[in-house]
Amino acid sequence: MAPDSRSGAGPGAAPVPPEEHLRAVLQLVRPLPPVQLSLAEPGDFAALHGAVLAQDVDAAHPLPLWENSAMDGYAVRAADTAQAPVDLQVLGVVPAGSGADPVLGPGQTVRIMTGAPLPSSADAVVRVEDTSGFHPGTVRINTAVQPGRDVRRAGEDRAAGAPVALAGEPLTAARLSALAAAGAAALLVRPAPKIAVLVTGAELRTPGSALSRGQIPESNSLLLAGLLAESGLPAATVEHCPDDPGLVRQRLDALGAQHDAVISTGGVGPGEYDVMRQVLEQEPEVRAVRLALRPGAPQCVGRLRAGALVFALPGNPVSAAVGFELFVRPALRALQGHASPRRPVLRSTVLRGWKSPPGRLQALPVVFDEHGGCAPAVDAASISHSVGGFGAAQGYALIGPDTSQVRPGDTVDVLRLQP
Missing domain, CATH: 3.90.105.10 (Molybdopterin biosynthesis moea protein, domain 2)
Incomplete structure (x- = not known):
């Protein structure tokens, strides 16, 4: 589906609420066959x-499969220990893994190891530290025990x-x-879905390369591959593609036929050089959206004709990370059949305040103190490109569209990504 007012991406269309978008994303998901x-x-x-x-x-x-000893010691008939200290006759030993079931008469015991089956005629265990004076054939029991002491019951x-x-x-x-x-x-x-990462952007260069004016290091492949790995969903393929419509089309066709999901970054805005959006406009089951979200408003989502789900995220790293956390990760977990695709929302006390854009959900990268309080990891006025501060982020504060000022001491919703 090409961008239009129904998709939330057309001129003058109202931005789509993130919750509405997530519901639409999850409706696309068909769990993988078991x-x-x-x-x-x-x-x-x-x-x-x-x-x-x-x-x-x-x-x-x-x-457990059978009654067994919770301690190293001696299997006894509890009644024989009532007058402790008392000497008992040692008939032998029952190690873990033994199938032996020695019969204990009055005044008799066997040594027993942790996890070994309790003899059927015993009803308690005396710990080895509660015994003394062991001689071949006898042991002194120093403590009286009750039936069931240090016995693990079957089932x-x-x-x-x-x-x-x-x-x-x-x-x-x-x-x-x-x-x-x-x-x-x-x-x-x-099993885990097979996932491809496709990074686009004419300005991107391999990390460590010499940079000319207008060029920047490519970091989104590391970002998305890492986010996937941290979610227990390793990327099967990671590629970089130039901003060429023909090449982007070719790679989407190939990756879409070989993977369950394709995640791309870059080129999803309304500009004339936003190649990913232009290519995806030709996909009848893919829609472009503009979300009531900061950062990460422009996105594309749907199913490629080649078969895979596609999630096209913005090129700014923080925007891509927010889009991954709020929409892509839940969809991938639903694809795998998770009963709870979404990360639980927690509550946190604000340590240092910030401003939030009215009318939009703000997903602000935050750090936490030892008590669970949160503070901004980046400048709230320039979230999407604050890559340096984002490196320390441990989660996101989720600030609703009706809030424009967050003050110290406020309690806010947070997604905690790291302990």
Whole structure:
């Protein structure tokens, strides 16, 4: 769709509210088809970690599987310790991984290691530090214990059939460990989407190159590849393309056929040299928008004829980063089937005030103190090109369109990107 008043990009059109734009973006998303990966196959681990579950997973067996010892010590019948100190006969040892189930009679015990199955005839464990005088065949128990002391009950963590993880949850290291412990052998997941980054701009040069008047170092490829990596979504392809309509068209066609999503920076404004917007005008399912947002108002979004979703962001690095955080990241997470595509909005106390443009959502890069208070990382009057200060940013303060002045002590919404 070419820019027009319905898309929010035509002359005189009212800017599109960011929330409305995000809803439209998420409506474009069709979650990736799930694949089955094995927990037992080492080659599948890289794809499993960070993937998103496509179905609920229940425990195949109780957790723990059996009653076992929570400590190194001695498995006892609690009644035998009531008159402690008392000497008990040691029948042997039960290490972790043993299937032995020695029978304890009155006055008898076995040494037991942490995690080892508790003998069926025992009902408690005496910690090794509560014993003394060990001799071959006997041990002195110095402390009386009650039944159940230092015993992990079968199923006390999860009963067989109880849910362990739900569809839409990401597979973190801890969640993968829990699923393996609960008996899962294979998981139906949605893997990370295949993402391309396409940076445009005639003025851009490789970092470290000698610069002529009007030229600047190209940093958006590092920015977007880094933002993707920090979101657990590595970029499969990163390219730079000159501001040539034919070349841009060629690269969009190729990348769109080989990837699930293409993210571009630069050339989305209304000017005669804004090549990305001009090329995307020929895409019937892509629309240009002007958002009620600062920074990052001009953007293009939609689905390429080649198949991939396309997110065309402004060339200014801070504007591109804001567009990524507010719209692209949620869409990519929805593509992977995340139950919660958006980052949670937190509240923060303002340490140093600033002005905000009325009628627009302001996404101001901020830093946080040790108590969670926030202060601007950049000059609020020139956010989009304040790359130097942006390097220290830990998140964004989100200031609504009805606020023009933010004062110290105010409480504001924030997105926290770093701890």
